[in-house]
Amino acid sequence: MALIPATILTGFLGSGKTTLLKRILTEAHGQKIAVIENEFGEENIDSDILVTESKEQIVQMSNGCVCCTIREDLREALQLLAAKKRQGLLDFDRVVIETTGLADPGPVAQTFFMDDEIAESYLLDSILTLVDAKHAPQQLNDRQEARRQVGFADQIFISKSELVSAEETDALIHRLKHMNPRAPQQKVHFGDVPLKDIFDLRGFNLNAKLDIDPDFLKEDDHDHHDHDHAHGEACDHPSHKHEGHGHHHHTDDDVKSFVYKADRAFDPAKLEDFLGAIVNIYGPRMLRYKGVLNMKGTERKVIFQGVHQLMGSDLGPEWGKDEARQSRMVFIGIELPREILEQGLEQCLV
Numbered sequence: 001m002a003l004i005p006a007t008i009l010t011g012f013l014g015s016g017k018t019t020l021l022k023r024i025l026t027e028a029h030g031q032k033i034a035v036i037e038n039e040f041g042e043e044n045i046d047s048d049i050l051v052t053e054s055k056e057q058i059v060q061m062s063n064g065c066v067c068c069t070i071r072e073d074l075r076e077a078l079q080l081l082a083a084k085k086r087q088g089l090l091d092f093d094r095v096v097i098e099t100t101g102l103a104d105p106g107p108v109a110q111t112f113f114m115d116d117e118i119a120e121s122y123l124l125d126s127i128l129t130l131v132d133a134k135h136a137p138q139q140l141n142d143r144q145e146a147r148r149q150v151g152f153a154d155q156i157f158i159s160k161s162e163l164v165s166a167e168e169t170d171a172l173i174h175r176l177k178h179m180n181p182r183a184p185q186q187k188v189h190f191g192d193v194p195l196k197d198i199f200d201l202r203g204f205n206l207n208a209k210l211d212i213d214p215d216f217l218k219e220d221d222h223d224h225h226d227h228d229h230a231h232g233e234a235c236d237h238p239s240h241k242h243e244g245h246g247h248h249h250h251t252d253d254d255v256k257s258f259v260y261k262a263d264r265a266f267d268p269a270k271l272e273d274f275l276g277a278i279v280n281i282y283g284p285r286m287l288r289y290k291g292v293l294n295m296k297g298t299e300r301k302v303i304f305q306g307v308h309q310l311m312g313s314d315l316g317p318e319w320g321k322d323e324a325r326q327s328r329m330v331f332i333g334i335e336l337p338r339e340i341l342e343q344g345l346e347q348c349l350v
Ligand SMILES: Nc1nc2c(ncn2[C@@H]2O[C@H](COP(=O)(O)OP(=O)(O)OP(=O)(O)O)[C@@H](O)[C@H]2O)c(=O)[nH]1
Pocket: 011, 012, 013, 014, 015, 016, 017, 018, 019, 020, 100, 101, 159, 160, 161, 162, 163, 188, 189, 190, 191
């Protein structure tokens, strides 16, 4: 049986997850989607769109979607859904999991790798993170869960942008990009986003795409550690450095990212040893990392990625004839040992 694609929907409290899901469950889009929610009250799902009574753990929607409430754990809910699909009792093409606003999406993502039975039935497509334009600036300052949710994202949706000024939205976009440069950002109004922008993103899958804005890389060359304020934004934070770029920086966000680039090839054995040791020590703080590598001994790109301690790599397409064989890696995490990583990676080059 083909693997069932799974999407994890995360975002801080009130960021608009349920609003987005409700559209998925009610609109006539012709797709059969199973949604796993932590709980859904009557206020979430209108009773007239339910085909069966909401006392059940799994209910069918009038548009063919399925909603499954998790009372036990996620693993059991996923197994139950896969079993019902196999037996022909339920028909759906993909799964969306809504995490609670206070959850760290890491363990949810890891369920798909750690558990063999789950890995045999499902393929983790991507982690989508909703960010509330009105409240995120404060939430990101105050709450580590909110910052982690941004760090894990393969795609970021910004809700409620109509409630703030264009400048405020731009400042937020800028901040998010520094926390997670590899996730594209898109504004969404009351969950109105085409399904093609939600599904089959394959953000988690091994592929040769490393979505980093080239401008971010340029900027990163002279701004290694901090993110910028919007120009003219008043700030008197003591950790600011004034570097004469016409703007200043601060270090409030503990979720940070950096990009490592190298023009010489990596020695595969050295790199494996080094990364293995690094994730052993720093894994809990490493939210996401991903890279397209130039490896000695192969004409093909090597794609690697990981979440916390779990890491994998795969062969991608061949390097193009005129393409510079430059390795690029992005690391996203909390207080990452940037210098140790950079120096160690340097030692792994041939
Ligand atoms: N103005 C505005 N309000 C929105 C938008 N999207 C969602 N909302 C509102 O924000 C509130 C919270 O939305 P929910 O979808 O319940 O958010 P949630 O992320 O599921 O919240 P939790 O379940 O508490 O984590 C609701 O009143 C929504 O109507 C938007 O784009 N603009």
